[in-house]
Amino acid sequence: MATINPRNGNSFNSAFVTSQNGTRFQVDAQYQDRFQGLVNDLDARGYQFSQSGGAGGFADRTTASGGTSAHSSGLAIDINPLDNPNAGFKTNLPSDIGDIAAKNGLAWGGADKFGNPDAMHFEVPGAPGSSVKSVGQWNGPEDTAKLSAYNQKSGFSTPLDPNKPMSDGPAPTSKTANSATKGDSAAGVPPKNGQNDITGSAGEFKKQQTQTISSTMPTHEPWDGHPKSGEGPRQAVDGSSGGGSGGSSGAAGGVYNRLVDKHGFTPDQAAGIVANVTGEGLNGDWTKVTNDVGGPSSGIVQWHDKTYSSGGRYTDYVKYMNSVPGGAASLDNQTDYMANDIKKYDNGAAYKAMQGKDADGTVDAMVRKYEKPANQDAQVAKRQQLLRNFNAMKNKLPKRGDPGMAEGGSSGKPG
Known part of the structure; x- marks a missing residue:
């Protein structure tokens, strides 16, 4: 085909x-x-x-x-x-x-x-x-x-030396031709920075939601609010280190555990945030860059600039990712940036709104105060359903003792 x-x-x-x-x-x-x-x-x-x-x-x-x-x-x-x-x-x-x-x-x-x-x-x-x-x-x-x-x-990196000797390591062989139906619109996701095929000028282009053929991250499903943070031991999501690669929970577990263990969010808050991250994700791969209307976006919550020349949340995100080892490829880096951004964006409006709330309330705070998508009522309902999916998965996993609550600063600098 x-x-x-x-x-x-x-x-x-x-x-x-x-x-x-x-x-x-x-x-x-x-x-x-x-x-x-x-x-x-x-x-x-x-x-x-x-x-x-x-x-x-x-x-x-x-x-x-x-x-x-x-x-x-x-x-x-x-x-x-x-x-x-x-x-x-x-x-x-x-x-x-x-x-x-x-x-x-x-x-x-x-x-x-x-x-x-x-x-x-x-x-x-x-x-x-x-x-x-x-x-x-x-x-x-x-x-x-x-x-x-x-x-x-x-202030950017110098290109690789063209005189560097070629590696003797094996190079990948060409894959056999694959067919794709009309619904399989992309194997790679187009960038969000105004790429315009050599000719033409940088600027806005029409948003085209595309389906990624392959994902490097395991499928992940976030949870349903509850239990309250003071009730019993916290649950770690099976075997995940925070990098998104370990355990049956994959990336979702890594983000959840890191938010609780490193950044001081309650389990309810962490779960609500994970549900929102999943709602922003593209077909299971949270770090893909996708097109957006008006300006570029990227990252696990799709940080966005309103235009290609104005600067803004996307520009700040890219600047940070270019400054840390592993860059945007590290889910830990993305989680750290998001955790601190939640605490400082719009004077910490979302962070303040989720205090004392269960996971459903955290979803609502994230949608209305942090991500601010169109059709917010519908997005809250959608992401609360993602929360329930995560709860079903999470409750099947073994519990661990309370790891302690890390101090979560509000300086905006990942700790």
């Missing part, structure tokens, strides 16, 4: 490209080898693909200027959007990335250099539906020096 693009009716045979750490991109099968070659070369250089920053392959959407995106035809991928944002050249890609892309028959968005660079973006040039005619290269010592100087001035 072919992947159908609802926007223009085009279809193509889809296939997956995979990095050594399991990051996947869905592309047109006839160009799979080009994209896999690019990914293999980056893996060999030691480049780290970030599953939290979004692995953007096929996605049915428009460009910022209103045209049909090359992503809609499986002709483009976006690599690590948080590290390689559009419009304002910053990148942690190798300094000869244009040459690497060109060697594999791809155009690199950063080849536009300082006009309208789109460093995350790689595209098949000249193909029907492509926005570029030929490959572009960033080559030569002068260009490399410009790029390094720009990164240093902006």
Whole structure:
């Protein structure tokens, strides 16, 4: 079967490209080898693909200027959007990335250099539906020096050394072509930072909710308020360390335990917060970047800027994640940032509103005072149901002794 693009009716045979750490991109099968070659070369250089920053392959959407995106035809991928944002050249890609892309028959968005660079973006040039005619290269010592100087001035990381020896480790092989129905609209989630397929200008683009084909996190289901925090021992969710990878509860348990053990939230409050995080999550993967209306969003509660140029909660989130080891890929980092943000955002309105409340009351406080989505009554009801699902799962797990209540400061700095 072919992947159908609802926007223009085009279809193509889809296939997956995979990095050594399991990051996947869905592309047109006839160009799979080009994209896999690019990914293999980056893996060999030691480049780290970030599953939290979004692995953007096929996605049915428009460009910022209103045209049909090359992503809609499986002709483009976006690599690590948080590290390689559009419009304002910053990148942690190798300094000869244009040459690497060109060697594999791809155009690199950063080849536009300082006009309208789109460093995350790689595209098949000249193909029907492509926005570029030929490959572009960033080559030569002068260009490399410009790029390094720009990164240093902006306080961003210097690109990888192009002279670093290739690794002898095994590179991933191309996956066999996979088919997708009309409902399987994306293997990677498009970024939320105004990426606009090399041409055009950064700005708003229409929100396209897409379904992620694969998730690196286990399925998670949050709980139903109760018991009160003073009644009996607290429950840890089976085996989870707080990083979201351990135990049958997976990511939900990690967030829940960390909120209670490290940040001083009551079990009721932690459960209500987890329900809200799940309500904000995308098909079970909380750290994927998704499109949003007006401006970019990312993270486990989709921190959002109202426009692409105004700055705001998303900008603050990205700045913090770029400053800590593990960055946005660490669920502990995301949980720490959220816990402290709840205590300081809007003068701590949500944190104050959940004091003395059970988990249902915490859900209500988070929706109305912290996340503030549209249709708040409906969202409260939806997330309270997620709470009940978590309770059913949580009550089946063994209890542990009370771990003690950590002090939860309100400085906004994760402790």
